[in-house]
Amino acid sequence: MARNIQSLERAAAMLRLLAGGERRLGLSDIASSLGLAKGTAHGILRTLQQEGFVEQDDASGRYQLGAELLRLGTTYLDVHELRARALVWTDDLARSSGESVYLGVLHQHGVLIVHHVFRPDDSRQVLEIGAMQPLHSTALGKVLAAYDPVAHSEALEADRKPFTDRTVSEAADFEHILDLTRARGYAADVEETWEGVASVAAPIHDRRRMPVGAVGIAGAVERVCRSDDPSALRPELIAAVRDCARSVSRDLGGGRF
Numbered sequence: 150m151a152r153n154i155q156s157l158e159r160a161a162a163m164l165r166l167l168a169g170g171e172r173r174l175g176l177s178d179i180a181s182s183l184g185l186a187k188g189t190a191h192g193i194l195r196t197l198q199q200e201g202f203v204e205q206d207d208a209s210g211r212y213q214l215g216a217e218l219l220r221l222g223t224t225y226l227d228v229h230e231l232r233a234r235a236l237v238w239t240d241d242l243a244r245s246s247g248e249s250v251y252l253g254v255l256h257q258h259g260v261l262i263v264h265h266v267f268r269p270d271d272s273r274q275v276l277e278i279g280a281m282q283p284l285h286s287t288a289l290g291k292v293l294a295a296y297d298p299v300a301h302s303e304a305l306e307a308d309r310k311p312f313t314d315r316t317v318s319e320a321a322d323f324e325h326i327l328d329l330t331r332a333r334g335y336a337a338d339v340e341e342t343w344e345g346v347a348s349v350a351a352p353i354h355d356r357r358r359m360p361v362g363a364v365g366i367a368g369a370v371e372r373v374c375r376s377d378d379p380s381a382l383r384p385e386l387i388a389a390v391r392d393c394a395r396s397v398s399r400d401l402g403g404g405r406f
Contacts (some may be wrong), residue, residue: 159185160193164202164214173211180335216298228254231362232264233351234400239266239364242393248368249274251392253282253289253350254361255300258307260289268368276335283342285309285323286316288350289363291336293328296352296360315341335391337382338367339374347373349382356402364394 162183167174174182194212197203201217232252243266252264260282267274284290284304293300309318317323328346339347350365366373366386372391377380395403 155174156193159183159189160197163190163193163197167203167212167214173206173209173213175209175211175347179212216302216332220348228263231397231401235264235353235364238393238396238400239264242364242366242389243269246366246389248366248373248386250288250364250366251277251348251350252362252364253293255284255293255297255303256281256362257313258303259283260287260293260363263362264351266381283310285318285340286312286342288336288338288348288367289364291326291330291338292350292352292363292365293360295330295336296354301327312342313340313344315339317341335387336363336365339382340370341381347372347382349387349390351391352398353394354398365390 163179166179166182176187176191176194179185179194183190194203194205198205198212199256201215203212204215205212231254233327235252239252247269249268250264250266251262252370253260253262254268255261261282262277262282265277267276282290284294284300284307286309290300290304294304295301304323304406305320309320310316310324311318317326326336335349335351337347337349341349346367348365348367350363352360353362353364355361366389370379373382373386375383
């Protein structure tokens with residue numbers, strides 16, 4: 150029988166210890182709880198921290214689970230399951246809104262479109278499943294960046310290329326938009342990525358209240374935005390998108406948001 154690798158066993162025990170507590174733990178607490186020398190515990194923690202699995206609080210020096218571990222923890226939810234749970238609700242959203250519906254997840258520093266429902270009319274359209282969208286300018290991307298710590302870091306570290314004169318590129322302004330997104334429960338993109346196109350998106354959460362994707366609609370500004378204010382989205386479309394996101398979240402065990 151193959152022997153277990155001791156350093157991996159210790160790292161796994163350390164992660165379980167940090168996952169089981171309600172507070173951050175110091176080096177001495179971790180070492181004594183696991184029966185390790187401080188030097189050994191510190192070496193494992195440093196490696197886990199470099200990989201993003203553990204974070205250290207600058208003020209107290211204590212440790213907690215890192216965002217990368219939380220990201221890996223959501224991979225049990227297969228993209229196909231997310232898509233399957235969203236099928237009925239996204240079809241309903243396309244019918245009620247009259248616009249194209251997109252389901253996106255974080256992938257390789259952007260938004261991967263995993264499901265696309267055509268606008269319910271006779272216009273010629275191109276299926277966009279597998280397409281990538283930017284995090285910083287699209288409604289789907291801003292939702293992921295607002296609710297997912299990994300997407301947030303990637304959006305801030307990326308070159309936020311201006312696609313139009315409306316694209317928000319400065320870090321402070323972008324953070325303000327993410328704060329607004331969390332406060333409102335949805336994100337908007339009015340000609341920030343494509344001229345003449347507006348979109349709105351809301352987050353989807355799983356049973357652990359972790360963000361696993363975003364759903365949204367996109368269409369011509371004259372249809373998606375208010376006639377009296379082309380910079381503002383139609384409130385009934387915002388409500389429809391948020392209702393769809395809540396329904397998918399509920400089907401995933403995420404409850405209401």
